[in-house]
Amino acid sequence: MNVNNHLAQFIDWYGPGQDGSSPTQDQWKGILDRPRDKPLTLVNFFKFREEAIYREGVSEKSGQEAFAEYASVSMPAMQRAGGSFLHVGPFQGTFLGENEDWDLIAIGSYPGLDALIALYSDEAYRAAFPHRTAACARQKVIICGE
Structure with a gap:
């Protein structure tokens, strides 16, 4: 394709x-x-909502709970696609530069573009993605690579 x-x-x-x-x-x-054969790393910043908001409206679960549902599917899907996490952990502050407010940082590494395409094409990942959307008040993803 x-x-x-x-x-x-x-x-x-x-x-x-x-x-x-x-x-x-x-x-x-x-x-x-991007070149298909060059590795890439995505640095994800997540800020959770107090209550998850789906298309149908506010949920009974928190943003953190909705994100956990997404993560329970996305982490294995990423591994199936050939990627891996270098780090997943709570945001603890800014050391240099403008102060920002996030809840979670996840750094994912992919051997090439095909692995990222495989992740976003994965049926289970696509089905779980609305949990990510419902969970996050805002998010930012930075691309790093060769």
């Missing part, structure tokens, strides 16, 4: 990303245009 097919499929599955819950079309294109 070429970049444009992946781009259209991911936007169909995850939405246009205008609310910050998934990548925008330009962000998808930027990552899908």
